[in-house]
Amino acid sequence: MVDVGRKRPTLRTATAEAWVRLSPQVTAALTAGARSAKGPVLETAELAGIMAAKRTFELIPLCHPIPLDSIDVTARMFDDERVHITATVRCRAVTGVEMEALTAVTVAALTIYDMGKSAGKDMIIESIRLLEKTGGKSGDWRAERQTSTTRASP
Amino acid sequence: MVDVGRKRPTLRTATAEAWVRLSPQVTAALTAGARSAKGPVLETAELAGIMAAKRTFELIPLCHPIPLDSIDVTARMFDDERVHITATVRCRAVTGVEMEALTAVTVAALTIYDMGKSAGKDMIIESIRLLEKTGGKSGDWRAERQTSTTRASP
């Protein structure tokens, strides 16, 4: 684990995204009130993402345990075929929170898969990536707008 | 949480995959002995995937806690740009292990991101999906070979 002992705590943020591509059957099931037999899908996914972000240091072997100031996760139907998930994490610490944001969107996406899978197992979780980070020694960073994967996404 | 109390335990397996698209800088860093400053990347990712699969029930709100018979995770450089990760999970239980396999490849992919991110943050985790499942009431299931995302792969 990289030694962060000489770094100074600064405000850091990270935003990540993920897409869940649904089959028509799953879309139909989810949009029927956006509740599967397992409950409200998108809100459950958001909550799962928040809770997973707090446990990133347990999952990712070399991540540092750090106090987090806030975690926001949003999951919404982007169009008939896709759910778009974004997460923003903030902390004032000596390491960044990129992994926390990525873990949040990922576990939110897995939760959607779990809640939709009885209606169809051919969902695909796509294009999990960091959108932006701020703070820290390496400074601010922003993903290029268009990648081969997201270009296909309106 | 769906009641699985009337189901009979049967042998169940699930196999999932994920791809990590690397930037040239990350590829260079990883293939320089396949070790980042944080250690051996692919083996660390495999181990993280195995350990995460065992904790799927903690992460995914409505997953059942079940004993697992085996978890295999493989991460390898597919070509200069991509790591391919697969996971197969087996159990004899009343629920399937799709989520365990998907969680394993996902956390393995996140671990690769974590270990490569100092060399470049523009990695993308792509196309996490179930490849195959066997056993259970809904029977065997296999993903169609080509999807819009993986067709672009190889």
Added chain:
Amino acid sequence: MVDVGRKRPTLRTATAEAWVRLSPQVTAALTAGARSAKGPVLETAELAGIMAAKRTFELIPLCHPIPLDSIDVTARMFDDERVHITATVRCRAVTGVEMEALTAVTVAALTIYDMGKSAGKDMIIESIRLLEKTGGKSGDWRAERQTSTTRASP
């Protein structure tokens, strides 16, 4: 930890309840769409209860880790002053699931407290108790209908 090795697995269920007494300010905040600034209160509480039930064996020192067949948690406004929470847990195992049901209602109640506390800290979690259990060597058991605490509850 009591040795359960000679017991035979049987179907077991347990149902527990808890009450959260709200102050008028919290009631007003919660019923304004039943969402606090932190999100949908009752559904978040239900989910927290489900997730906590799965981790009962980590929290209660002498509880056995067991596979669970189902966990149902329901939180609803009982009247203007109280939220009523019930949880039913089922398993086929060598030990009962009383503690899992009690843990579920308890953590659900704590979650409601957490989400309402900015509107008023004088909430009280009342009368957490087992309502019923079935299965196991000690057989079925049902709480007497009225206790001094719940008699006050309509």
Added chain:
Amino acid sequence: MVDVGRKRPTLRTATAEAWVRLSPQVTAALTAGARSAKGPVLETAELAGIMAAKRTFELIPLCHPIPLDSIDVTARMFDDERVHITATVRCRAVTGVEMEALTAVTVAALTIYDMGKSAGKDMIIESIRLLEKTGGKSGDWRAERQTSTTRASP
């Protein structure tokens, strides 16, 4: 999760309480050396409460993970029918520790239930509430002495 990034770390404390109402059989079992077949009841409960307080952020979905300075949990026989549990938690952080104190007394109470339940399942956990908090933007707060529930308690 509420953003606490602009708050300044201050010393914060919170004290909570819970009551466990015992049946005569359980009282007899516990006071027979205050040990059940499962071990020393009150001390086990105190320890379980301490350990649970450290994991509050995992259990309560929107709680922040924070370093804690101290956790004290006390469980004692109040009279022949009741165990009284109190917990005080301290930290220097940007969020309060009310939920940590409440989680501590709650899990301590559940542990007493678990250790006594073979002697009688009709125990009731009563009147879990915050007694006092200090520090933070909202300042100090103290519960009113008497509530309908605790008035019955000497």
Added chain:
Amino acid sequence: MVDVGRKRPTLRTATAEAWVRLSPQVTAALTAGARSAKGPVLETAELAGIMAAKRTFELIPLCHPIPLDSIDVTARMFDDERVHITATVRCRAVTGVEMEALTAVTVAALTIYDMGKSAGKDMIIESIRLLEKTGGKSGDWRAERQTSTTRASP
């Protein structure tokens, strides 16, 4: 993780031991009521060992998660210089519980270290080993009575 899917569940037990060598100062502190400033040392250690055994599968990367039938941990002053810890774990499963027994004695030993360390940091945890296992394909196994380390013991 080794596939245990073709094995049949059988009764399995494992017993392990560990020794904690104390300095005179720590011995004096512990035997002064066997309570450190942190509480009753030996009982806290036993409880920590039990709780850790249940989480062995989280700590040891390739251990299987399995239901456990019982965990017994005993810590006692062997003589003025040493605490002796033993743990016995039982299950009916497809894998053994050697690691659970070893984890229990180890974490119990670490807990004693933690509670005594303010009185002296020169404690040594010695000779953690498996004493006996029964059941499973490889059959029963018993440690040879005397090893170079334990011969020095008693």
Added chain:
Amino acid sequence: MVDVGRKRPTLRTATAEAWVRLSPQVTAALTAGARSAKGPVLETAELAGIMAAKRTFELIPLCHPIPLDSIDVTARMFDDERVHITATVRCRAVTGVEMEALTAVTVAALTIYDMGKSAGKDMIIESIRLLEKTGGKSGDWRAERQTSTTRASP
């Protein structure tokens, strides 16, 4: 849990060691590429040690949860009979990290046991101790070079 609220955060480090005594069969198995059927032994052990150190506060009842700056774990064949494990942990906090370092070497040692046990169960984990600590109110501390146990170790 001891109140550390009046202490000032300072840089703290702790280094611990453990030894795993192998039987000839296990040595042969491990040195055959240093991979057991379960994978690369020493690297898996190092990773398990790092991950366990982060969870020390969950395992050791009275340990404080603290952010950690770095964790280094090294496991290497010392001679034909022994693996030597060391761990160094650093933080800037109000409590020391002795327990984190000890937990790291301990879980690393248990992992080696787990991975070698199919080749022979007579391994012994020996002489787990603190080598050095720096920082904090009690100042720096260093273990005496030779103890009865380690004198036997070259």
